[in-house]
Amino acid sequence: MANSLVDQLAAIVGRNYVVAEGEDQEPYIVDWRGRYHGRSVAVVKPASTAEVSAVMKLCHAQGIPVVPQGGNTGMCGAATPDGSGRAVVIRLDRLNKVRAVSALANSMTVEAGCILADVQKAAEEVDRLFPLSLGAEGSCMIGGNIATNAGGTAVLRYGPTRELVLGLEVVLPDGTVLDRLRRLRKDASGYDLKQLFIGAEGTLGIITAAAVKMFPRPRTSAMAMVALPDIDAVLTVLGRLRGTVGDRLSSLEAMSRGQIEVIAENVPDVAIPFALESPWYLIIELTDTFAATDLRTPLEEVLGEALEEGLLTDAIIPESVAQAEALWRIRHSVSEGSKRAGHVVSHDSVVPLENQADFARNVEARIAEVAPAARIVMHGHIGDGNIHVLAILDRDTPDIPALAARINEVVDDVTASLGGVISAEHGIGITNVGRLGRVSSAADLSLMRGLKALLDPNNLMNPGKVLPPA
Amino acid sequence: MANSLVDQLAAIVGRNYVVAEGEDQEPYIVDWRGRYHGRSVAVVKPASTAEVSAVMKLCHAQGIPVVPQGGNTGMCGAATPDGSGRAVVIRLDRLNKVRAVSALANSMTVEAGCILADVQKAAEEVDRLFPLSLGAEGSCMIGGNIATNAGGTAVLRYGPTRELVLGLEVVLPDGTVLDRLRRLRKDASGYDLKQLFIGAEGTLGIITAAAVKMFPRPRTSAMAMVALPDIDAVLTVLGRLRGTVGDRLSSLEAMSRGQIEVIAENVPDVAIPFALESPWYLIIELTDTFAATDLRTPLEEVLGEALEEGLLTDAIIPESVAQAEALWRIRHSVSEGSKRAGHVVSHDSVVPLENQADFARNVEARIAEVAPAARIVMHGHIGDGNIHVLAILDRDTPDIPALAARINEVVDDVTASLGGVISAEHGIGITNVGRLGRVSSAADLSLMRGLKALLDPNNLMNPGKVLPPA
Numbered sequence: 001m002a003n004s005l006v007d008q009l010a011a012i013v014g015r016n017y018v019v020a021e022g023e024d025q026e027p028y029i030v031d032w033r034g035r036y037h038g039r040s041v042a043v044v045k046p047a048s049t050a051e052v053s054a055v056m057k058l059c060h061a062q063g064i065p066v067v068p069q070g071g072n073t074g075m076c077g078a079a080t081p082d083g084s085g086r087a088v089v090i091r092l093d094r095l096n097k098v099r100a101v102s103a104l105a106n107s108m109t110v111e112a113g114c115i116l117a118d119v120q121k122a123a124e125e126v127d128r129l130f131p132l133s134l135g136a137e138g139s140c141m142i143g144g145n146i147a148t149n150a151g152g153t154a155v156l157r158y159g160p161t162r163e164l165v166l167g168l169e170v171v172l173p174d175g176t177v178l179d180r181l182r183r184l185r186k187d188a189s190g191y192d193l194k195q196l197f198i199g200a201e202g203t204l205g206i207i208t209a210a211a212v213k214m215f216p217r218p219r220t221s222a223m224a225m226v227a228l229p230d231i232d233a234v235l236t237v238l239g240r241l242r243g244t245v246g247d248r249l250s251s252l253e254a255m256s257r258g259q260i261e262v263i264a265e266n267v268p269d270v271a272i273p274f275a276l277e278s279p280w281y282l283i284i285e286l287t288d289t290f291a292a293t294d295l296r297t298p299l300e301e302v303l304g305e306a307l308e309e310g311l312l313t314d315a316i317i318p319e320s321v322a323q324a325e326a327l328w329r330i331r332h333s334v335s336e337g338s339k340r341a342g343h344v345v346s347h348d349s350v351v352p353l354e355n356q357a358d359f360a361r362n363v364e365a366r367i368a369e370v371a372p373a374a375r376i377v378m379h380g381h382i383g384d385g386n387i388h389v390l391a392i393l394d395r396d397t398p399d400i401p402a403l404a405a406r407i408n409e410v411v412d413d414v415t416a417s418l419g420g421v422i423s424a425e426h427g428i429g430i431t432n433v434g435r436l437g438r439v440s441s442a443a444d445l446s447l448m449r450g451l452k453a454l455l456d457p458n459n460l461m462n463p464g465k466v467l468p469p470a
Numbered sequence: 471m472a473n474s475l476v477d478q479l480a481a482i483v484g485r486n487y488v489v490a491e492g493e494d495q496e497p498y499i500v501d502w503r504g505r506y507h508g509r510s511v512a513v514v515k516p517a518s519t520a521e522v523s524a525v526m527k528l529c530h531a532q533g534i535p536v537v538p539q540g541g542n543t544g545m546c547g548a549a550t551p552d553g554s555g556r557a558v559v560i561r562l563d564r565l566n567k568v569r570a571v572s573a574l575a576n577s578m579t580v581e582a583g584c585i586l587a588d589v590q591k592a593a594e595e596v597d598r599l600f601p602l603s604l605g606a607e608g609s610c611m612i613g614g615n616i617a618t619n620a621g622g623t624a625v626l627r628y629g630p631t632r633e634l635v636l637g638l639e640v641v642l643p644d645g646t647v648l649d650r651l652r653r654l655r656k657d658a659s660g661y662d663l664k665q666l667f668i669g670a671e672g673t674l675g676i677i678t679a680a681a682v683k684m685f686p687r688p689r690t691s692a693m694a695m696v697a698l699p700d701i702d703a704v705l706t707v708l709g710r711l712r713g714t715v716g717d718r719l720s721s722l723e724a725m726s727r728g729q730i731e732v733i734a735e736n737v738p739d740v741a742i743p744f745a746l747e748s749p750w751y752l753i754i755e756l757t758d759t760f761a762a763t764d765l766r767t768p769l770e771e772v773l774g775e776a777l778e779e780g781l782l783t784d785a786i787i788p789e790s791v792a793q794a795e796a797l798w799r800i801r802h803s804v805s806e807g808s809k810r811a812g813h814v815v816s817h818d819s820v821v822p823l824e825n826q827a828d829f830a831r832n833v834e835a836r837i838a839e840v841a842p843a844a845r846i847v848m849h850g851h852i853g854d855g856n857i858h859v860l861a862i863l864d865r866d867t868p869d870i871p872a873l874a875a876r877i878n879e880v881v882d883d884v885t886a887s888l889g890g891v892i893s894a895e896h897g898i899g900i901t902n903v904g905r906l907g908r909v910s911s912a913a914d915l916s917l918m919r920g921l922k923a924l925l926d927p928n929n930l931m932n933p934g935k936v937l938p939p940a
Contacts, residue, residue: 102822102823102824103709103712103713104705104708104709104712104823104824105822105823105824105855106712107822107823127713148658149657149658149662150658151656151658155655155656156655159633159655160655160656160657160658162662163629163633172913176913177913178913178914178917179911179913180914182822182889182891183822183889184820184821184822184855184890184891184894185625185626185629185630185820185823185854185855185856186621186625186630186820186851186854186855186856186894186895187619187630187669187820187891187893187894188618188619188620188621188630188669188818188893188894188895188896188897188898189891189892189893189894189898189902189906190669190898190906190910190914190918190936190937191666191669191670191917191918191921191936192619192632192665192668192669193914193917193918195662195665195666196661196665198662199657199658199660199661199662200661215716215717216712216713216716216717217716235574238574239573239574242573242574242576242686243573243597243686245759245760246685246686246687246759246760247685247686247759248759248760289715289716289717289718290715290716290718290763290768293760293763298760348658350654350655350656350657351654352572352575352577352652352653352654353572353574353575353577353655354572354574354575381656384655384656385575385654385655385656386655386656419652419653420654421652421654421657421659422659423657423658423659424654424656424657424658425656425658426658427658428658428659428660432659436659436660440660441649443642443646443647443648443649444648444650444660444663447648447661447663447925448660448661448663450924450925451661451924454920454921454924455917455920466660466661467660
């Protein structure tokens with residue numbers, strides 16, 4: 001059976017593009033974090049939508065589960081097959097053409113396997129911006145970004161991935177190609193079918209191509225890093241910036257003092273050019289598409305006033321690109337520093353912005369109750385209501401899985417009580433299935449399961465992911 | 471049966487809020503254009519989500535169709551019951567509370583029956599903008615705007631209604647309340663269920679409340695009206711504006727010469743302060759949230775250069791608010807002027823922007839073939855790829871319905887051949903059901919019908935609307 005399947009897949013894509021079990025499957029069956037080790041009867045690499053469709057038809061006819069995979073950089077194991085060895089992994093990296101770019105319409109059509117950095121580059125070549133930007137951009141693929149509804153640092157200004165998508169081409173579980181690759185800014189022509197597949201993490205179909213938005217490129221920017229006495233001050237300063245600079249606010253990244261201490265202790269080549277005397281730090285970036293716009297003056301005015309009123313305890317406005325990069329370096333060292341500090345139980349909650357201060361306070365208090373030895377630090381996209389809370393445990397803590405589950409529970413309870421959800425930008429994958437089930441209403445679950453049964457009645461599309469079991 | 475139903479509805483909402491057949495139902499059973507005259511066993515006006523849910527439970531249990539209705543200003547009859555007299559109309563105007571406004575988070579939570587102008591006002595009160603703006607804003611309701619995914623003149627800058635929605639509260643056909651009223655900017659927590667109901671025109675559930683975005687308010691603007699030798703020049707000038715002023719381009723409204731002539735002939739109090747010597751006219755508006763930004767200089771530079779190159783044949787930059795308003799007056803008189811000129815067969819096609827010139831040319835040629843006597847004029851949101859094409863017929867043209875159907879066919883064929891769809895912003899309703907069926911693929915139709923059967927297995931939600939019959 002397995003051999004004959006490999007032959008049949010080879011007949012579609014060529015034997016060079018099938019990696020059978022026993023061959024070098026390692027890059028495809030282990031997730032990026034190394035937390036899930038799966039097995040696959042065959043990894044197959046189609047080169048076109050037609051080949052994806054043929055592979056899906058074959059698997060559908062034989063009742064074989066499939067796991068779509070882009071750059072395999074997801075945070076929640078959504079692209080990793082389970083341990084049964086039954087699934088075919090469909091790796092999309094050969095669907096990597098930029099099909100069309102229109103600077104006039106500010107849109108481009110790209111295949112699912114295009115690496116995010118290459119999509120950004122294709123936009124730059126026509127003097128436009130594709131704003132999605134995240135740590136893995138050198139290896140993640142746009143299809144996976146869309147399937148996860150990925151976030152990143154530019155959501156504050158440009159919205160999440162979902163809002164960047166104009167149209168999709170999707171192969172359905174039975175191999176049917178659903179062509180909704182519309183390059184339209186307005187569409188009131190019936191149900192918007194593409195929305196089903198954005199953020200569904202490959203459980204309803206395989207995204208093979210997307211039409212996405214581009215934007216005018218920013219031509220000037222201003223930046224500051226400030227220290228604040230508490231999280232309420234962070235939100236007050238955010239409110240004032242909003243009132244003054246409006247949509248020029250393009251990044252607002254917060255770090256707790258503890259988070260920066262973790263970096264200072266564990267990433268020796270990162271310089272912290274200030275004394276760590278305040279509980280919160282904030283990187284603020286403004287951008288404008290008019291090169292001549294003076295962003296620094298309004299930024300200095302808001303910050304100067306805030307300093308006088310004690311809303312800030314310190315402010316650095318870099319005088320050079322190198323200085324600005326050194327400050328951003330701190331933010332970009334968060335993952336590395338935290339990973340070296342111990343076993344990280346990380347969270348991706350998002351709450352309405354006006355509840356962000358309560359969230360930070362309550363979460364810290366509740367985690368301290370259930371895990372008194374945990375080091376609790378926070379960082380993230382505070383302008384979006386999305387602060388990542390990390391509970392860092394000593395690696396020799398007994399029964400880490402049970403403690404992590406307990407920590408997740410209290411974080412999720414605080415999140416839900418404040419109108420939030422458990423994942424802002426990382427997705428559900430396999431990691432968060434149980435948590436999603438715990439916080440979802442019966443009506444939510446019933447409709448989610450109904451959609452799954454409608455689109456994928458045989459449960460062959462990325463089974464076990466996203467959807468809490470009944 | 472009918473009497474007992476009225477009693478049962480009255481037990482939920484109070485007898486004052488049930489309008490039985492034979493009572494004054496006229497405002498609720500005829501559409502705004504006066505094209506559809508329906509009947510209703512009872513018009514019911516719930517005051518809360520709980521009352522909507524109770525009404526839905528009752529109708530569900532008894533197999534009674536329901537037609538949700540907001541301001542009853544739709545263009546395609548989506549809120550009008552059919553002639554059977556079986557349906558209950560659920561009028562939502564008593565769900566009119568602004569539940570919450572957060573200037574900090576740039577979000578507000580409003581009930582479905584809030585009039586659009588009141589939603590705009592609530593945003594202004596906290597110095598923010600709710601950008602959705604359309605002709606009916608004084609009487610249309612936000613729930614209906616969302617159910618139709620309405621467009622308007624601000625889509626170019628702020629996106630269609632769908633992109634303004636953060637969360638929804640929806641009553642499902644069986645009365646279940648689906649609470650997805652999330653006020654979140656990012657959400658990667660499973661399927662985005664709210665998307666199903668946006669643009670579904672009440673065929674899958676009833677929107678009872680919405681969390682929507684607000685934006686910083688523009689503080690300065692610049693405007694021009696220009697004349698152009700052809701539609702290619704329109705697109706070239708648009709491209710140059712995009713390159714220079716980026717996202718400051720907030721409106722770009724085109725009118726063909728014929729469209730302005732129709733206004734000049736039929737709306738005597740509108741002044742046309744220029745000779746009608748060019749085939750195309752364009753209103754350009756730039757806005758900025760910094761009051762001090764000089765918008766006029768870059769606008770004059772782009773237009774000055776275009777004039778020299780012959781891309782423009784004339785340009786007016788108003789010197790006062792009154793002058794600017796007089797120019798906008800021309801655009802706002804389009805409906806009135808066209809309606810007085812004859813029987814209007816109007817279209818709401820949208821194509822990718824780069825195909826807009828071919829669209830205009832091909833549509834004009836094809837309509838001229840099938841309806842040589844028709845006066846063909848165009849106006850609309852050219853920056854979005856959404857030009858409304860009007861074929862104006864003499865009122866005594868024989869068999870107007872058959873000719874209109876033939877005109878629709880050729881317009882739809884051109885639209886589809888250029889990658890467009892038949893409705894950009896008006897919706898499908900009852901008017902366009904057949905046309906949607908004609909241009910949709912089998913895969914599209916199958917999935918749309920599957921969604922309808924999943925959410926509304928008894929076909930009680932706004933039956934006959936949107937979904938082409940099998």
